[in-house]
Amino acid sequence: MQDSSLNGDRAYYRTAPASTTVESVRKGHTMNDIVISARGLRRTYGRGAQAFEAVAGVDLDIVGGEVFALLGTNGAGKTSTLDLLEGLAAPSAGRVEVFGLDPLRHRDQVRPQVGIMLQSGGLPAELTVAETLEMWRGTCSDPTTVETVLAQVGLVERAAVRVGSLSGGEQRRVDLACALLGQPRLLFLDEPTTGLDPESRRATWRLLADLKAAGVTMVLTTHYLDEAESLADRIVIMDKGTVARRGTLREIVDGHPSRIVFDHPGLPVPPLHGARIEANERVTVSTDDLQGHLFALLDWAREAGVRLTGLEARAASLESVFLDIAGDHDTTPAPATALIGARR
Amino acid sequence: MTTATAPRRRPLAALAAAEWLQFRRNKTLVYLATLFPVGIPLVTYFIARKDTEPTAAMAAVAIEMLALMALVFVQYYSVLSMVTTRRSEGVLRRLRTGEAADWQIQTAPAVPGVLVTLACAVAVLAVVYGSGAPAPVNPALMIAALLGGIAVFALLALATSAVTKNAEAAQITSLPVMLLAMLGLASIRAVLPDRLAALADWTPFAAVSDLVFLGASGKTATAAAADPVLTPAGTLTASGPAFATLAIWTVLALALTRKSFRWDDRG
Numbered sequence: 001m002q003d004s005s006l007n008g009d010r011a012y013y014r015t016a017p018a019s020t021t022v023e024s025v026r027k028g029h030t031m032n033d034i035v036i037s038a039r040g041l042r043r044t045y046g047r048g049a050q051a052f053e054a055v056a057g058v059d060l061d062i063v064g065g066e067v068f069a070l071l072g073t074n075g076a077g078k079t080s081t082l083d084l085l086e087g088l089a090a091p092s093a094g095r096v097e098v099f100g101l102d103p104l105r106h107r108d109q110v111r112p113q114v115g116i117m118l119q120s121g122g123l124p125a126e127l128t129v130a131e132t133l134e135m136w137r138g139t140c141s142d143p144t145t146v147e148t149v150l151a152q153v154g155l156v157e158r159a160a161v162r163v164g165s166l167s168g169g170e171q172r173r174v175d176l177a178c179a180l181l182g183q184p185r186l187l188f189l190d191e192p193t194t195g196l197d198p199e200s201r202r203a204t205w206r207l208l209a210d211l212k213a214a215g216v217t218m219v220l221t222t223h224y225l226d227e228a229e230s231l232a233d234r235i236v237i238m239d240k241g242t243v244a245r246r247g248t249l250r251e252i253v254d255g256h257p258s259r260i261v262f263d264h265p266g267l268p269v270p271p272l273h274g275a276r277i278e279a280n281e282r283v284t285v286s287t288d289d290l291q292g293h294l295f296a297l298l299d300w301a302r303e304a305g306v307r308l309t310g311l312e313a314r315a316a317s318l319e320s321v322f323l324d325i326a327g328d329h330d331t332t333p334a335p336a337t338a339l340i341g342a343r344r
Numbered sequence: 345m346t347t348a349t350a351p352r353r354r355p356l357a358a359l360a361a362a363e364w365l366q367f368r369r370n371k372t373l374v375y376l377a378t379l380f381p382v383g384i385p386l387v388t389y390f391i392a393r394k395d396t397e398p399t400a401a402m403a404a405v406a407i408e409m410l411a412l413m414a415l416v417f418v419q420y421y422s423v424l425s426m427v428t429t430r431r432s433e434g435v436l437r438r439l440r441t442g443e444a445a446d447w448q449i450q451t452a453p454a455v456p457g458v459l460v461t462l463a464c465a466v467a468v469l470a471v472v473y474g475s476g477a478p479a480p481v482n483p484a485l486m487i488a489a490l491l492g493g494i495a496v497f498a499l500l501a502l503a504t505s506a507v508t509k510n511a512e513a514a515q516i517t518s519l520p521v522m523l524l525a526m527l528g529l530a531s532i533r534a535v536l537p538d539r540l541a542a543l544a545d546w547t548p549f550a551a552v553s554d555l556v557f558l559g560a561s562g563k564t565a566t567a568a569a570a571d572p573v574l575t576p577a578g579t580l581t582a583s584g585p586a587f588a589t590l591a592i593w594t595v596l597a598l599a600l601t602r603k604s605f606r607w608d609d610r611g
Contacts, residue, residue, distance in 0.1 A: 042359065084440065088437075088440065088441065095493055108445075111442065112443055116441035116442075118434075118437065118438060120434055121434060122433060122434030122435050122436075122437055123438060124362065124366060124430070124433065124434065126365075126369050126370075127362060127365060127366065131365060132362075134358070134362075135358050135359060135361065135362035136358075136442060137358070138354070138355060138357060138358020138359070139355040139359065139439075139442045139443050139444040139448075140442070140443055141443055178438075182442070182443065187513045
């Protein structure tokens with residue numbers, strides 16, 4: 001399943017020249033030109049027997065004004081891919097262009113248009129919030145004011161507090177404020193709301209939505225699938241360094257079967273046309289016609305006098321797609337949060 | 345905050361201002377970094393001239409001691425520990441996501457040390473020459489010694505940080521350069537066997553020491569008492585090997601830094 005989708009992905013990109021605009025984003029922005037283009041991106045850590053390929057051939061086109069989410073389990077290669085797109089590291093193979101330039105070689109020209117929020121902070125603990133932002137502002141070629149970004153991230157009243165004394169969520173927001181200071185056209189956000197309380201998360205989402213409305217392109221990684229669902233125009237799910245799925249939320253979910261699961265009734269389960277049935281201790285029916293097949297199944301159960309214990313029926317969701325991909329190499333059932341958060 | 349009206353600053357100035365703020369907040373560091381480079385040279389100087397008139401050689405020894413304290417203990421060690429700490433905290437990696445150039449990020453941590461070194465130098469020179477020491481033969485050489493020393497030891501600190509895991513490890517990894525620097529002290533070179541002394545003449549601090557002595561007394565650090573005092577022009581000619589030594593170490597430290605500097609603990 002994974003391989004076939006990967007081949008499909010490759011095939012799509014073989015036929016799409018780098019300059020083609022991506023059809024699925026027509027959000028009314030006039031600037032639907034390609035902002036980021038990556039082809040055959042690879043990144044290997046270490047060498048010889050210890051070599052580990054964190055990014056194993058990724059193709060991406062990201063269009064002006066869109067919010068692009070990179071999802072995947074820990075270790076899927078999201079941050080390593082971001083590093084390459086941001087121009088913080090050189091790919092072992094392949095190439096990446098940001099605004100038509102190599103982000104590493106033409107750092108001087110690319111960076112003024114880009115804001116980057118790393119996964120881990122890296123702000124000096126001894127400076128106050130205002131001093132930190134003032135320092136950062138001094139490095140920008142066309143900055144907005146410190147007051148503006150403080151208001152944007154809701155930290156006005158914390159301006160005089162040392163960064164080291166802030167909560168994790170507040171530090172995250174200072175980080176975001178730094179990324180916004182240079183008035184970027186392109187924002188990289190690596191887990192921007194990790195550690196934030198639910199209210200701050202919502203506030204950050206609103207801020208990102210405002211930025212999007214102002215035409216800022218965003219590349220986002222997150223472990224919160226609802227975040228991707230509510231913010232992202234297009235989603236890529238990475239697995240083992242490659243793209244396992246890509247598309248709009250609808251495209252990803254539509255291509256994914258719904259599920260009916262129940263305990264094995266002890267009788268042969270009737271064939272359901274167009275569905276795939278795996279009968280073990282639990283029977284799993286994968287179907288594109290959830291309602292029809294569920295009805296047929298219940299009908300059969302009533303006639304056969306069988307009670308379907310442990311019956312569950314679920315439409316496809318981003319979470320089920322995600323868990324399917326994660327589950328391909330992790331067969332032990334585990335709660336969603338553990339699967340999302342705990343690998344590697 | 346007056347940021348709305350403040351003119352845009354240059355990246356190096358902004359980063360250096362932030363480093364200076366952080367340095368100032370570390371009171372222990374501030375006291376030690378000013379007390380030792382000012383106190384130790386002045387104590388040696390006043391002990392030496394207790395029963396006699398001050399000589400150019402006494403002034404040279406005091407300024408050499410100032411240079412050792414300021415360049416090695418303040419400049420070298422503080423840049424090493426600051427850069428290593430910034431790397432551990434992820435600050436270097438974070439700064440690299442912005443518009444500042446690599447060299448600006450690397451230079452900023454050296455700025456507090458430069459300011460302290462220059463302030464301490466002004467204080468020591470004012471006391472030494474204000475209290476009746478003979479005027480220096482060529483003050484420009486002393487200034488060159490300090491400026492060259494600042495560059496060499498800051499670069500050596502950047503190079504050393506590549507093999508320094510964290511701020512604690514700096515206590516050990518700084519030892520080779522510190523020992524190398526001590527070898528260059530005039531008083532040490534004077535007691536070394538000839539062949540070792542000839543080698544020690546090429547150490548980075550020996551160059552600083554020679555320039556200080558030439559500037560203050562018109563003789564190299566290891567000259568015999570009977571050697572003649574050079575004219576200002578003569579000191580310039582005699583300073584060639586010292587400048588060459590500084591240049592070699594600058595290039596060497598720069599090459600080491602470019603080759604091995606790490607921005608990130610993640611590797």
